[in-house]
Amino acid sequence: MGQKIIRFSDLTGEHVEDDDDLVRIVVRRHPDLADGPVEIEALAGEVAAVEELALDLVTIELHHPGSDEPRTVVLEAEAFDRLATAAPMAEVLHGAKPVARSIPGQAAASTRAAKERVNYATLANAGRPHKGRTTDAEKQLVRDHLEEINERLAAEGVRTIDPANPEHVARYGLESPARATGLTQD
Incomplete structure (x- = not known):
């Protein structure tokens, strides 16, 4: 069928x-x-x-003083061109300053990220899960204060660092503590 x-x-x-x-x-x-x-x-x-x-349209943003967000307006190109009375709009646009290209929200996001950046090379933050590179300073703190850091992590409800976990051993350079406890084979 x-x-x-x-x-x-x-x-x-x-x-x-x-x-x-x-x-x-x-x-x-x-x-x-x-x-x-x-x-x-x-x-x-x-x-x-x-x-x-199809219409020839112009999209503009109006950035008013004291307003956080611009207002976007779409109008016909002919109506927009009539706003320029000192010189033709083509001349006004040709002599205008280019706007720096950015991804919407990029400036705000990078400012927030800078404010929220965590220093994992401190005893207060070392060992917390994160996506970034584990620095030598963080590795050293974890090796030197493993028990203390695990107590803090457990109290925070975060996963603790397990010397038997190969990922944790590699991430924090825990080869020596793992060998000492008999958790790895030579």
């Missing part, structure tokens, strides 16, 4: 005879769009006039 898939245009409901006639449309912004971009399909003929209907 075979199956036949019948496809229809999302715009008009018209039957699609040939999949090559379908155009994938991603709607990124629309007043009725609440949960982010969506994808629809339509026949090529149904969207042929879209490019002719």
